[in-house]
Amino acid sequence: MADRDAVGDGGPVTDNIATGSPASDIPSPADGYVGDPAVRAEWDNRYADREQLWSGRPNGALVAEVAGLVPGRVLDVGCGEGADAVWLAHGGWDVTALEVSGVALARAAGHARDAGLIVQWVHAELTEAALPPASFDLVSAQYPALLRTADAAAERALLAAVAPGGVLLLVHHAGMDTQPAHESGFDPADYVWPSMVTELLDDDWEIEVDEQRPRVAPDGGAGAHHTDDVVLRVRRLR
Numbered sequence: 001m002a003d004r005d006a007v008g009d010g011g012p013v014t015d016n017i018a019t020g021s022p023a024s025d026i027p028s029p030a031d032g033y034v035g036d037p038a039v040r041a042e043w044d045n046r047y048a049d050r051e052q053l054w055s056g057r058p059n060g061a062l063v064a065e066v067a068g069l070v071p072g073r074v075l076d077v078g079c080g081e082g083a084d085a086v087w088l089a090h091g092g093w094d095v096t097a098l099e100v101s102g103v104a105l106a107r108a109a110g111h112a113r114d115a116g117l118i119v120q121w122v123h124a125e126l127t128e129a130a131l132p133p134a135s136f137d138l139v140s141a142q143y144p145a146l147l148r149t150a151d152a153a154a155e156r157a158l159l160a161a162v163a164p165g166g167v168l169l170l171v172h173h174a175g176m177d178t179q180p181a182h183e184s185g186f187d188p189a190d191y192v193w194p195s196m197v198t199e200l201l202d203d204d205w206e207i208e209v210d211e212q213r214p215r216v217a218p219d220g221g222a223g224a225h226h227t228d229d230v231v232l233r234v235r236r237l238r
């Protein structure tokens with residue numbers, strides 16, 4: 001996860017995002033991005049700061065939790081540089097990957113192209129992308145830095161995307177939600193944590209996993225110092 005420790009068809013969907021120099025990776029305002037420009041700019045800046053921000057390897061909790069699932073349609077929320085999306089596509093999943101940063105998306109698309117894999121890329125904020133409702137067999141959100149709002153829009157969007165019979169897998173770094181606000185600007189009160197999704201579950205949902213466990217961390221990357229995960233895996237029954 002990042003140094004700062006944060007953690008239908010409405011958005012532009014493409015598998016053809018151009019890659020190039022870091023500067024040319026940054027989309028112009030007219031690129032069809034759907035969401036708050038300030039959120040995109042913050043993450044674009046963080047990605048543009050480094051040639052590669054994350055490890056380039058799929059997240060351990062995703063690999064563990066997906067092992068028993070039959071590949072179908074998956075939505076990767078906050079896909080970053082695309083390691084999970086590429087891994088899922090390689091495993092036979094039909095992948096839609098959503099991300100606010102055009103810099104990250106361009107890298108992700110390059111990795112998929114290099115691997116000869118097709119991924120549908122959505123350049124949007126989760127809450128602004130008009131995703132087809134109840135249509136993904138798996139919604140994966142790995143350390144997503146989703147901003148919290150009074151109407152729980154992000155939490156509801158995660159749940160709304162899951163198809164009946166499908167699974168939401170939400171993984172976060174353990175203990176971050178109770179950290180004090182940091183002088184860097186990080187305040188856990190600003191973000192969505194797994195417990196906030198659990199609070200919204202009704203009889204249509206079954207909790208399959210809700211636990212803290214040691215993180216199986218990929219080597220390298222900006223979040224390598226985090227040692228434990230909170231893993232929430234819930235299934236939509238109907």
Ligand SMILES: C[S@@+](CC[C@H](N)C(=O)[O-])C[C@H]1O[C@@H](n2cnc3c(N)ncnc32)[C@H](O)[C@@H]1O
Pocket residue numbers: 001002006007039043054059077078079080081098099100101104124125126127141142143144145146147
């Ligand atoms: C900590 S990173 C995790 C990236 C990736 N899932 C991984 O594990 O390597 C959080 C990601 O969420 C993205 N993001 C932040 N706010 C978002 C939003 N509202 N909708 C979609 N993605 C968002 C950021 O750009 C960033 O790539």
